[in-house]
Amino acid sequence: MKCLASSHTAGNRLLHSAASRRMLASAANAPARRALAASIAPAVAAAAATPAGRRPLRVSARYYRSSAPSAADRVLAAAPFLLPFLDAFSYGRFLFYQFPAIARAVSPVAPLLSLYHSVPFAALICFFGIYIGVVNNMQLSRYVRFSAMQAVLLDILLVLPRLLEQLVPPPTTAGLALQAYIGAQNTIWVAVAACVVFGVGSALLGREARIPFVADAAEAQIR
Structure with missing residues (x-):
């Protein structure tokens, strides 16, 4: 019983430590995520504000001759x-x-x-x-x-x-x-x-x- 209790306690510690690491990583990445969201937000807002029929569509094509004329x-x-x-x-x-x-x-x-x-x-x-x-x-x-x-x-x-x-x-x-x-x-x-x-x-x-x-x-x- 003591062995089971000790193993259960060790498992809880591992879970708490893993959760702690995820929280720390999330906290560490929060500024980067906020900066990325701030940089993307104007482009997303501009795209949403532009009517669908007026959005610019650019298509370019180049033709290459497969072989030189005989x-x-x-x-x-x-x-x-x-x-x-x-x-x-x-x-x-x-x-x-x-x-x-x-x-x-x-x-x-x-x-x-x-x-x-x-x-x-x-x-x-x-x-x-x-x-x-x-x-x-x-x-x-x-x-x-x-x-x-x-x-x-x-x-x-x-x-x-x-x-x-x-x-x-x-x-x-x-x-x-x-x-x-x-x-x-x-x-x-x-x-x-x-x-x-x-x-x-x-x-x-x-x-x-x-x-x-x-x-x-x-x-x-x-x-």
């Missing part, structure tokens, strides 16, 4: 830009005359240009060939189809100055009207040539070219 995709993405370049070639005739160096720089394209204009309906065939065979070909990568769509839209934009030339005949006598006409022709060729060089260079480097005003329209057409 050499075949790069060439196929760059080739369609020849269409607007060949169609805009006639707009540079005054510039070629004024600057023979530019004419020599684009002279390697002359055989292709002759073949392009010698085939009946070559422009129409190439246009629908690129649009149907490349842009709407779901077996090709989006990289190729997006680049081809930009080339197609760039070629469509060249229809506007052609229609304007049919409505307003070009001036035949020297003067301000002729100078304005030559300036407009040169501007069209330089703009198209710059877009073509940018598109071809980006495609061959495996980068996605985004021509201003054209890329957004091409983005909407690509499925």
